[in-house]
Amino acid sequence: MILKCFCCFARKEEPNISAKNNSREYPLEIYTLKEILHATNNFHNDNKIGEGGFGTVYWDYIIYSLGLFIMRFNLLVQIAVKRLKAMSAKAEMEFAVEVEILGRVRHKNLLGLRGFYAGGDERLIVYDYMPNHSLIAHLHGQLAVDCLLDWHRRMNIIIGSAEGVAYLHHEANPHIIHRDIKASNVLLDTEFQAKVADFGFAKLMPEGVTHMTTRVKGTLGYLAPEYAMWGKVSEGCDVYSFGILLLEIISAKKPLEKLHGGVRCDIVQWVTPYVQKGAFDHVADPRLKGRYDRAQLETAIMIAMRCTDSNPENRPSMMEVVEWLNGGLGRTKGVSDVEDMVDEDEEFKERRTWQHRK
Numbered sequence: 001m002i003l004k005c006f007c008c009f010a011r012k013e014e015p016n017i018s019a020k021n022n023s024r025e026y027p028l029e030i031y032t033l034k035e036i037l038h039a040t041n042n043f044h045n046d047n048k049i050g051e052g053g054f055g056t057v058y059w060d061y062i063i064y065s066l067g068l069f070i071m072r073f074n075l076l077v078q079i080a081v082k083r084l085k086a087m088s089a090k091a092e093m094e095f096a097v098e099v100e101i102l103g104r105v106r107h108k109n110l111l112g113l114r115g116f117y118a119g120g121d122e123r124l125i126v127y128d129y130m131p132n133h134s135l136i137a138h139l140h141g142q143l144a145v146d147c148l149l150d151w152h153r154r155m156n157i158i159i160g161s162a163e164g165v166a167y168l169h170h171e172a173n174p175h176i177i178h179r180d181i182k183a184s185n186v187l188l189d190t191e192f193q194a195k196v197a198d199f200g201f202a203k204l205m206p207e208g209v210t211h212m213t214t215r216v217k218g219t220l221g222y223l224a225p226e227y228a229m230w231g232k233v234s235e236g237c238d239v240y241s242f243g244i245l246l247l248e249i250i251s252a253k254k255p256l257e258k259l260h261g262g263v264r265c266d267i268v269q270w271v272t273p274y275v276q277k278g279a280f281d282h283v284a285d286p287r288l289k290g291r292y293d294r295a296q297l298e299t300a301i302m303i304a305m306r307c308t309d310s311n312p313e314n315r316p317s318m319m320e321v322v323e324w325l326n327g328g329l330g331r332t333k334g335v336s337d338v339e340d341m342v343d344e345d346e347e348f349k350e351r352r353t354w355q356h357r358k
Contacts, residue, residue, distance in 0.1 A: 029114060029115030029126070030115060030116065030117070031115050031116065031117045031124070031126060032117065033117055033119060033120075033122055033124075036081055036117055036124055036126070039079070039081070040081055043056070043083060049080065049133075050134075056082075056083050056085065057080050057081065057082050057083070077114075077128075078128075078129035078131070079114060079126050079127065079128065079129050080126070080127045080128070080129045080130070081124055081125070081126050081127075082124065082125040082127065083122070083123070083124050084122070084123035084124070087121050087123070091123070092123070094200035094201070095118070095123045095125070095200070097199065097200055097201075097202055098125060098198070098199045098200045098202075099113070099116050099125060101176060101199035101202045101204075102125075102199055104172060104173075104176075105167070105168065105172055105176070107163070107164055107167040107171075108160075108163075108193070109160040109161065109163050109164030109167070109193070109194055109195060109196060110164045110167065110168075110195060110196050110197075111127055111128060111130070111187055111195040111196065111197035111198075112127065112128040112195075113125065113126070113127060114126040114127060114128065127197075128189075128195075130187035130188055130189050130195060131188075131189065131190050132148075132187075132188035132189065132190065132192055133187070133188065134183065134184050134185070134186065134187050134188070135157065135183040135184070135186040135187070135188060135194070135249070136182075136183035136184040136186075138188070139183055139248060139249070139252050140183070140252070140254060144252070144287075147287045147288075148192075149192070149249075150288070150291065151288060151291060151292040151293065151296075153192045154249050154250065155296060155300075155329045156192065156193065156194070157186065157188070157192065157193075157194045157249060158194075158246055158249055158300065158325060158329065159322070159325050159326065159329060160193055160194035160195075161181075161186050161194045161196055161242065161245065162242060162318060162321050162322045162325055163322055164194065164195070164196040165178060165181060165196060165238055165242055165318050166317075166318035166319050166321070166322045168196075168202075168238075168318075169235045169238065169317065169318045169319070170317070170318065170319050174204045174205055174206055174207060175204075175205040175235070176199075176202050176203070176204055176205065177202065177203045177205060177233060177234070177235055177237065177238055178196065178199065178201070178202050178238050178241075179201040179202060179203060179217050179218050179233065179237065179238070180198060180200075180201045180202075180217065180218045180219060180222075180241075181196070181222060181238055181241035181242050181245055182218075182219050182222045182241065182244075182245060182255075183245060183248055183249075184198075185197050185198040186245070201217040201218060203233060205235075212232075212233055212234075213230070213231045213232055213233070214231055214233050215231060216228060216231050218241070219255075220255075220256065221244065221254070221255025221256040221266060221267070222240075222241040222244050222245070222255055223237070223240075223241070224236060224237040224239075224240035224241065224312065225240075225310050226312055227240075232312075234312060235317065235318065236312035236315045237312075238318065239307050239315045239316065239317070239318055239321065240307060240308055240312075240315065242307055242318070242321065243268075243303075243304045243305070243306070243307025243308035243315075244267060244268070244304075244308060246300060246303065246304040246307065247267045247268070247271055247283070247301070247304045247308075248267060250283060250284060250285065250297065250300055250301065250304075251267070251271070251283050251284065251285055252285035252286075252287065253267050253270060254267070255267050257270065268305075268308045271283055271301065271304075271305075272305075275301060275302075275305060280294065280297050280298045280301055281294065281297070283297070283301055284297055295328075296328065296329050299324075299328030299329060300325070300328070300329060303316075303321060303324050303325065303328070307321065
């Protein structure tokens with residue numbers, strides 16, 4: 001049984017920020033350790049919801065006091081707390097980067113930061129809690145068998161994730177490269193709306209800088225070739241990762257699948273023959289049982305193939321991706337908006353494929 005604790009925090013009134021994608025209606029809070037310990041029941045295991053490279057995530061309820069004009073009322077909200085496993089220079093840097101990035105961004109498709117605590121050996125980040133967990137849980141994890149992601153939800157998750165990344169690239173100041181776009185870093189709220197999360201590897205791009213060379217971070221299977229091999233990071237690296245994610249959402253295939261003999265086949269290598277033959281239905285997740293819009297399926301796959309072009313110069317921007325997705329998946333049911341964006345013959349025949357051996 002998950003224990004629930006309640007506590008009240010006074011909040012100073014903050015002017016409402018008028019923006020269509022603003023998701024933060026509360027000021028960023030610096031918490032005390034006592035407050036977080038009380039909310040999580042001293043980090044009790046009953047409250048643990050996940051564990052990753054950074055640390056353990058706990059959740060519980062907190063009552064916030066929000067000031068709206070001259071009226072005040074209590075609003076019950078649910079939070080998640082990420083706790084650093086152990087102090088190290090690397091972990092400290094990732095904590096600082098994540099707080100810095102999340103403190104800068106406000107968008108309906110980015111995970112909201114409520115506050116943090118930094119003191120002694122404790123580093124804690126407080127987020128909005130996402131009741132439908134991560135995308136990876138629905139595609140490959142404990143929730144996959146329930147198949148809660150119908151075609152409509154998958155399309156909304158694709159578009160929402162794209163809009164979140166496009167905001168980082170084109171609207172955030174300075175621009176931000178996420179560097180770890182993947183299914184486990186897309187969280188789902190009550191309505192299965194996508195929230196891009198985990199900014200520990202993110203890079204701020206100074207004005208006028210289009211790319212830089214850096215140490216490789218991220219997850220095998222999602223990394224753009226130029227980044228994986230030479231450490232060249234640009235917005236195009238996120239575009240490539242998003243293309244992999246798009247194919248993963250449609251097919252429920254992992255970015256890297258193990259074949260006989262220890263050979264690993266990446267998802268682009270797997271899907272390319274079907275695209276060349278126009279056999280798009282073979283790409284769709286069998287659990288959908290044919291319940292999808294075929295024109296939308298074709299559009300989404302073709303966009304993904306453009307995003308995963310081995311030459312970063314040929315990849316679209318995330319703003320273009322959002323426009324194509326909204327045209328081909330949202331407002332229309334055809335591929336007319338994206339018909340001219342690919343060469344269905346030579347480009348795919350010459351596509352670079354990658355095999356991974358143990």
